[in-house]
Amino acid sequence: MGQERVVTFTGRGVPAWHSVAELLMRSGFPVQMGMIDGQLSFPDEQPPPSWAEVRVVTPQGMVTVRREPDRVRLVTWGNADTALLQAWNALAWAFAEAGGGRVEETEGALSADDFRRRVDLPSVLRGGL
Secondary structure (H helix, E strand, O other): OEEEEEEEOOOOOOOOHHHHHHHHHHOOOOOEEEEEOOEEOOOOOOOOOOOOEEEEEEOOEEEEEEEEOOEEEEEEEOOOOHHHHHHHHHHHHHHHHHHOOEEEEOOEEEEHHHHHHHOOOOHHHHOOO
């Protein structure tokens, strides 16, 4: 069983993958593509504009991203360790930041900045917080 985070983009579309990946790379947390819509991919491969699901490889493990018209669902293992949960949070933050989205939490929807301040992130993304 997995656990899921949702990032919504009300009135906007989901940001392009290259924007999210570029933001993470500039922030010192590069990621690689593992699968695109059920097919193995090259690490630097870009999904087509119509992608529905990607598997993102981080040094901590893999996170699945499922795209819908106005949201993404980020899924990781239910028994994920601290490092993988940090990577999961990093991807949620990057989608929200790149697309002006909000991360859905039990207490309500959070902006990228508010989410970044509240969750556990990889150390390279915690700088200045």
